[in-house]
Amino acid sequence: MSNSNIGSNERLASMPDETGHFGVFGGRFVSETLMAALEELTREYQRLKNDPAFLRDFHSDLANYVGRESPLYFAERLTREVGGARILLKREDLNHTGAHKINNCIGQALLAKHMGKPRVIAETGAGQHGVASATVAARFGLKCAVYMGSEDIARQSLNVYRMKLLGAEVIPVTSGSRTLKDALSEALRDWVTNVDDTYYIIGTVAGPHPYPMLVRDFQSVIGNETRNQCQTQYGCMPDAIVACVGGGSNAMGIFYPFINDTDVRLIGVEPAGHGMETGEHAAPLTAGQIGVLHGNRTYLMQDENGQILDTYSVSAGLDYPGVGPEHAWLKDIKRAEYVTVTDEEALTAFRQLNLLEGILPALESAHAVAWGMKMAKDMSPDQTIVINLSGRGDKDIPTMARIDGISID
Amino acid sequence: MSRIEQCFGQLKADGRKALVVYLVAGDPEPAVTVPLMHAMVAAGANIIELGLPFSDPEAEGPVIQLAHERALKHNVSLRDTLAMARTFRETDQTTPIVLMGYINPIEAMGYDVFGQLAGDAGIDGTILVNVPPEEGELLDQSLAANKIDPVYLLSPTTTDARARMLCEKTRGFAYYVSLKGTTGASTLDVDSVRDRMSTFREFARTPIVVGFGIKDGESAASIAAVSDGAVVGSALVSLMAEHADDKPRMMQAVQHLIGEMRTAMDAEAV
Numbered sequence: 001m002s003n004s005n006i007g008s009n010e011r012l013a014s015m016p017d018e019t020g021h022f023g024v025f026g027g028r029f030v031s032e033t034l035m036a037a038l039e040e041l042t043r044e045y046q047r048l049k050n051d052p053a054f055l056r057d058f059h060s061d062l063a064n065y066v067g068r069e070s071p072l073y074f075a076e077r078l079t080r081e082v083g084g085a086r087i088l089l090k091r092e093d094l095n096h097t098g099a100h101k102i103n104n105c106i107g108q109a110l111l112a113k114h115m116g117k118p119r120v121i122a123e124t125g126a127g128q129h130g131v132a133s134a135t136v137a138a139r140f141g142l143k144c145a146v147y148m149g150s151e152d153i154a155r156q157s158l159n160v161y162r163m164k165l166l167g168a169e170v171i172p173v174t175s176g177s178r179t180l181k182d183a184l185s186e187a188l189r190d191w192v193t194n195v196d197d198t199y200y201i202i203g204t205v206a207g208p209h210p211y212p213m214l215v216r217d218f219q220s221v222i223g224n225e226t227r228n229q230c231q232t233q234y235g236c237m238p239d240a241i242v243a244c245v246g247g248g249s250n251a252m253g254i255f256y257p258f259i260n261d262t263d264v265r266l267i268g269v270e271p272a273g274h275g276m277e278t279g280e281h282a283a284p285l286t287a288g289q290i291g292v293l294h295g296n297r298t299y300l301m302q303d304e305n306g307q308i309l310d311t312y313s314v315s316a317g318l319d320y321p322g323v324g325p326e327h328a329w330l331k332d333i334k335r336a337e338y339v340t341v342t343d344e345e346a347l348t349a350f351r352q353l354n355l356l357e358g359i360l361p362a363l364e365s366a367h368a369v370a371w372g373m374k375m376a377k378d379m380s381p382d383q384t385i386v387i388n389l390s391g392r393g394d395k396d397i398p399t400m401a402r403i404d405g406i407s408i409d
Numbered sequence: 410m411s412r413i414e415q416c417f418g419q420l421k422a423d424g425r426k427a428l429v430v431y432l433v434a435g436d437p438e439p440a441v442t443v444p445l446m447h448a449m450v451a452a453g454a455n456i457i458e459l460g461l462p463f464s465d466p467e468a469e470g471p472v473i474q475l476a477h478e479r480a481l482k483h484n485v486s487l488r489d490t491l492a493m494a495r496t497f498r499e500t501d502q503t504t505p506i507v508l509m510g511y512i513n514p515i516e517a518m519g520y521d522v523f524g525q526l527a528g529d530a531g532i533d534g535t536i537l538v539n540v541p542p543e544e545g546e547l548l549d550q551s552l553a554a555n556k557i558d559p560v561y562l563l564s565p566t567t568t569d570a571r572a573r574m575l576c577e578k579t580r581g582f583a584y585y586v587s588l589k590g591t592t593g594a595s596t597l598d599v600d601s602v603r604d605r606m607s608t609f610r611e612f613a614r615t616p617i618v619v620g621f622g623i624k625d626g627e628s629a630a631s632i633a634a635v636s637d638g639a640v641v642g643s644a645l646v647s648l649m650a651e652h653a654d655d656k657p658r659m660m661q662a663v664q665h666l667i668g669e670m671r672t673a674m675d676a677e678a679v
Contacts, residue, residue, distance in 0.1 A: 019543065029512060029539040031468040033564040033589055035571065175474050176465065185467045192468060193590040195566060291513045292539065293465060305486040306517030307464040 012259045012335060015326065020209020023332060025325035028208040029292045033192045042210040044115050049217065054110060061106045062221060065139065066096045068103075070222075072229035072386070077356045078373070085239065085379035087372060089359070089389045090226050090254060099362065099391030100222060100250045101132035105201060107218030109136035112199035119143040119194070122201045123187040125152055125180030126316035127159025128362075128391065129203030134168035136201075144168040147187045149178040152316065159395060177310045180320050184294050204247025205324030208295030212252075212324050219253025226386055227257050236384055240265040242372040243388035244364050245285065245338065246318035248327045250390035255336060265337065268327060269371045271313035272340035282311035284323050285331050285338040293321070298328045314343040314399070315363035317391075345370040347403065350393065362391035363399065412505040412533045413558055413581035416455055417616045417637065426674055427582075427638025428453055428629065429618050430645060430667060431509065433460035433476040434493050435485030437653035443496045445649070445663065450504050452664035453671030456618075457497075458536065458640070461490050461510030468538045470591035472643040475650065487514040487523070491530040498531035505581075507534040507560060512548075520551040528555030534581045536560045542578040549578075562586050563609060563617070565601070576612035583613055584640065587632075588621040597622035603635040625666075626673030633674040641670060 015022045020042075028038060048054040062068040070091045079087045092100040112120050120142050124130030130146040137144035146163055150172040153160055163170050176182035184207075191200045205212045205219075223241075230238055241258060243251035245268040258264045270283035281287070288299040293308060301309040301321035313319045330336035341349075346363060349370035353359050361369055365388070372387035379385065393400075401408045410418070420427055430449045434442050446457055462480035466473065494506050508527065515523045515537070527535075534557060540548065542561055549559050558581030563572055566589060576583060587602050602619055609617055619632045620640030629639040645663055652659035 027544050028541065029544055030541070031538050031564070031586075032541060032562040032571075032575070033468075033566050033586065035541055035564075036566040036568055175471070176478070181465060185465050188467050189470070189591045195589055289517070291516050292511075293513060294467070295539070297516075300513075302513065302517065304517065305484075305488075306514035307481065308513070 013256070015329065016209060016213055020213070022326050022329035024290070025298050025328040026209055026212055026296050028295060029297065030208045030295045031192060033195065034208070037191070037195045038208055038210070045111060045210055045214050048111065048114055054114065057110055058107055062103065066102050066106065067094065068221065069225045070094050072226055072233060075357050078353065079376070081356055082373050082376045085376040085381065085383040085385045087376050088234070088238070088384060088386045090222060090386055092222060092250065092388060092390045093359070093361065093365070093392035097132050097135050098394065099128050099132070100219060100253060101129045101203060102135065103221055103253070104203065104215050104218040104249060105132040105136040107214070108199070108201040109140045109142065112142060112201070113140055115199065117197060117199035119145070119198045120201050121145045121147065121187050121190050121198055122203060123147045123180065123183040124203065125183065125319060126395065127152070127156040127163065128317060128395070130163050130168070130170070131159055131166070133201050133203070134163040134166035137168060138166045145190065146170050147173050147183040147190065149173045149180060149183050151178040152180065152183070155316065181308065188294070204249040205252045205326060206247045206294060206296060206298070206322055212296065212326055215249050216252040216256055216326060219249050220256045222250065222253040222388065223255060223257035226254055230384070230386070234384065237261060238264055238386045239379065239383040240267060240375065240385045241388070242267045242269060242368045242375065242385065244269045244318060244367040244390060245323060245327060246282070246320050246364065247322070248324035250388050252324060252326055254388045255330070259335065262335070266330070266335065267371065267375070268336055268338045269367045270338060270340045271315060271318040271367055272342040273312040273314070275342055276340055280312040281340070282313045282319050282321065283340050284321060285327060286340050296325045298322050298325045314346065315367065317362070317364040318367065339371055341367045341370045349373060350400070359389070360393040361389055362393045363396045365390045366393070411556065411558065411581065412503060413456070415503070416505050417582065420455065426633035426636070427455045427616070427618055428667065428671055428674060429456040429458060429620070429638055429640040430454040431458040431460060431640065431642035432645060432649065433462055433473065433480050434490040435462060435480035435483050436476040436646070437479045437649055439483050439485055439489065439493070441656060441659070442493045445660065446497050447501065448660045448664050449667055450501060452667035454667055455638070456505045456507060458507050458509040458642070459490065459494060461487060461508055461514060463511040463514060466511060468591055470643060472647050472650070476646045487518055488526070491526050491532065494532055495530040505533040506531060507536055508532050509536040510538065512537050512540050515548070520548050524551030524555040524557065527557055532557055534558035534560045536562065536584060538562070542575065560584055565589050565605065569608060572609055573612045576609060576614065579615055582616045582618055582637070583609070585609065585617055585619045585636070586621050587619050590621070597628055597632070599631045599635060602632065606635055626669040629670035630673035630677040634677050639670070639674065
């Protein structure tokens with residue numbers, strides 16, 4: 001891709017602007033009660049992100065608690081099977097708690113500690129971010145409450161119990177569609193009420209400024225490692241990077257350090273659910289319109305009256321009607337491409353990765369694997385494609401067993 | 410002079426405070442909204458906040474969330490909401506109507522179309538809960554072109570610097586959300602409201618009304634005594650929910666509560 005249509009490289013990596021906008025996207029669409037808290041958080045983050053002690057703590061925990069760096073693994077049998085570009089897998093599934101979510105949670109829990117907030121709250125869909133938040137709360141001795149839709153609680157009993165083992169309070173949300181978007185709204189309500197002593201750990205690159213920026217920054221460790229590993233282990237820069245996009249934190253984390261390398265294609269994979277033509281999907285970048293939800297302007301799944309639509313994906317972690325504002329911006333300036341993968345294609349990739357590489361991917365990550373395989377086939381063997389394997393699939397075994405009609409109770 | 414200015418001017422001349430009432434358009438069903446608005450005015454309300462139904466009302470407590478859900482069961486849209494305001498205007502040309510809600514339905518319609526349609530419908534102001542002035546510049550232009558006042562919120566966490574900016578940007582009146590929390594929160598601290606009001610007064614060129622935690626004559630009167638008006642929302646909305654199946658009872662209950670507040674506020678003023 002030529003960089004002539006996207007302005008100077010500095011501009012690409014220097015977003016958001018001072019007011020928290022990525023072009024027309026992002027911003028701070030919240031009630032007045034939260035404005036002071038967001039201003040405080042922005043100030044504290046700007047101060048701490050260059051503070052040597054804060055950075056030392058962050059990187060020390062990433063190494064010794066999360067287990068970084070995560071390998072960049074050459075999937076040899078998968079590459080041979082596909083018959084095209086060399087496929088490398090960034091193994092975020094090997095992190096403590098099983099996904100990339102923990103990177104951000106470590107960063108934000110440290111922020112909470114530095115800001116003197118004894119209590120953290122989080123929203124969760126499938127429970128991965130809830131587990132990661134409960135984990136860091138235990139690690140840092142913070143009180144933790146996790147908001148989770150009552151529908152999701154019923155579907156994810158394992159993660160609910162795990163959060164309780166970690167000492168967190170799991171609060172069922174019974175409003176609206178009783179899923180992730182309602183959990184996020186409810187967490188915002190908690191924060192409005194308890195703003196003095198509470199830090200809100202948002203799990204993705206969405207929400208009001210500064211969250212999209214700070215979550216991206218904490219997750220950028222994925223892309224920074226990938227860049228170094230590519231060059232030192234494989235002696236190249238990747239030709240393409242593929243990551244799944246729900247809210248978009250694993251994708252932003254791996255994209256961001258490559259954003260100025262305009263020869264590297266960045267591809268985000270949205271869930272097409274039962275198929276784009278059915279309308280039962282969660283692909284706002286592909287089929288949504290611009291609107292405002294949960295504190296930022298972005299692409300949304302909504303009807304013609306601006307009401308938010310219920311979404312669908314077999315993967316709970318991608319089942320969200322919005323997407324991080326930086327992705328919306330990267331789409332509009334054409335720096336990143338966004339594509340879709342159906343449930344069925346993701347399930348096929350899930351099985352193939354098990355059989356060919358002995359790796360059980362999360363259903364979310366299986367979307368990226370599916371597209372990566374499709375793409376690699378049309379590329380030449382001297383090209384390299386990196387797939388972000390954002391999480392492991394242990395949590396999805398009950399879902400897969402159900403699909404296969406097997407009882408595992 | 411705008412209807413909002415006229416309203417506060419008249420109240421001041423009479424030595425009374427504003428009673429601001431809230432309902433969600435189409436709750437519990439579309440047919441009752443306009444009759445309810447008239448009944449509220451007849452019982453002593455001065456300004457109506459007409460809630461715009463939204464699927465994800467982030468800053469509302471459970472009572473008002475459910476009101477939004479009931480209205481959306483009838484698919485009440487922004488256009489429907491404006492149509493209700495227009496119908497109300499046919500027989501009441503003086504009571505200000507302030508549209509209250511979240512920005513997304515207005516984004517979907519487009520700011521310019523909205524400004525024009527809302528102006529035509531007789532909307533006097535907007536309170537958009539998730540639009541601080543920093544995000545409101547473009548919308549404010551469309552509103553100004555149609556003589557609609559953007560009303561901004563003040564909160565207990567608002568710094569003095571922000572309060573000065575908000576008081577500069579707000580038109581018609583300012584709305585002090587007296588509690589940290591969502592709508593329907595229960596405790597009210599009149600002394601702390603009085604303290605903050607004295608700060609806001611230094612910056613404000615408009616009247617300031619106070620909401621959150623007002624549920625009966627006593628709380629309305631004590632808030633009115635330290636401000637330019639009291640806003641009542643959840644207390645009324647729960648009566649609408651309670652009597653959803655019996656319209657005459659609903660009207661009666663709503664009017665009774667508003668009457669009690671009016672009487673208490675006016676007694677305090679004398």
